[in-house]
Amino acid sequence: MQDHSTTFMPPDADLERIGRRGLIVGIAAAAVLVAGAFATGNQQQFFRSYLTAFTYVLAGGMGCLGFWLVHLLSRGQWGVMIRRILEAGAKTIPLLGILFIPVLFGLHSLYEWSHKDVVAADPILRHKAAYLNETGFLIRGLGYFVLLTGLAFVLTSLSRREDETGDPAVSHRMQAIAGPGLIAYFILLSLAAVDWMMSLTPHWFSTIYGFLYVISMGVTGLGFVILMARWLGPEGKKAVPFQDRHYHDYGKLLFATATIWAYFQASQLIIIWSGNLPEETPWYVTRLHTNWKWITIAVVVLNWALPFFLLLSRDRKRRVTRLAPIAALLMVAHWLDIHWLIAPAFSPSGITFHWLDFVAPVALGGIWFWYFTLQLRKRPVVPVHGPYLKEALEVSHAH
């Protein structure tokens, strides 16, 4: 059934080359990270930097899984061309689970609620101890990764069967799983955001926080997908015949995702500001009334205001050479976003950046990227028997 022109083999040698480069950079940075932690003797800083980097790099896997679920659920041609990038990203979740392990060793350095004496002296933490305790943290963390890995693997094996048989029933089955899968995805990652990030300031709470983190991962993940789509496309290795209209779709999606991030941020601020309750406002007092406010402004400008106006232009969304720099900008901006979510918990009086904060994401990102390329090399670069492939490949006549 497959002739040579429709096999869409991945550019194996090139993927191996950039993957190896990622691995070398990642391992070198990891060595520097560990050496730096021992040399400075600052174990606390190591875990803080590591947690920020881990929650940031998680977007590579989770962002891809999220958009894959949305595409499976909504169907249509828009996601067909990037589906293999999304699948490869989703298959990295087990590795991300392994990268989570060091966080478990840093519980006492990171989380106030992990100290029994602090909890005993604090009635609010005593009240929350039923949820915020070390065993619960461990079991839930394991649960998030097991369930999301399971979801990704069920879908991946169905996707492989779709490639082999082209049976439309398999595609329908994937769609049927994607609906409940997407709900589970949001619930699990919302809880993960509560456990890993929100509980750094254990008195404070915000119900939209989990969504905010999931959307942030969506922007980072989609930015990465766009960079990969540029690399694989006609401007790069010419492995996938992307057209301007495809890039246009990803540009629009990036615009929408960045904007919904801003919408959630505004929602959280307006609600907490209006309520003006003593247990809710400290989070914003730290971020708006110390010199963190400059980082707050940078986060809003770089994650929303600037890309919003840049992405209004139709041409900038259609030409991937112009879209890719904006995608890269948003990826960096969301690293700052995650730093802004986490670091003020450790340094409420003012801005802090440690050099390990910059090394850790390179270490985790490099290793993750190598694993991602391994996954991408295993399958054809487009779903050869997936629905809507023919429509997606159709060349528009107008050019």
Place this chain on the structure above:
Amino acid sequence: MRTEKSPSGPWGVMASFDSPGQLLSAIARAKQAGYKDMEAYTPYPNEEVIEALGHHHSKVPLLTLVAALAGGCGGFALASWVSMQAYPMNIGGRPLMSWVAFIPVTFETTVLAAGLTAAIGMILLNGLPEPYHPVFNAPGFERASQDRFFLCIEATDPKFDSKEARSFLSTLHPIEVVDVAP
């Protein structure tokens, strides 16, 4: 205002096709033949036809952006003026200039101004309302909203000659070529 070359002649000559592909190649051929004033009619919006006709750049997005910015600034200014000048009130000890509280108003006026401008601008820039248009005189034109694709070369074209246009359109394998009465 349209100035017609021969006041007694037809408003244009129209060919009908079965598929958007045929229409697209007809547009390309007509352009090659040197025709400039032409318009296509399709049962559903087709981006490729729009691009082939060269109708790419519309003023609606720019108008919408200007209106959105004006609406946003206006809403924020209104909220600030009301809270600081017109009705200064102490609400829970908050400062009079409480910009956080003004975000919803700013957002709403931005969307309102942008939405209205996009809709009204689109209608006006399309030349609507237009109670009479000669194109509806073409026999069978009602199928432009069903299953036919039409290409009309208009009499305003400098190269227009109704006989020549008819014979040219006939070479494009249309279903039918008709004159459009003015």
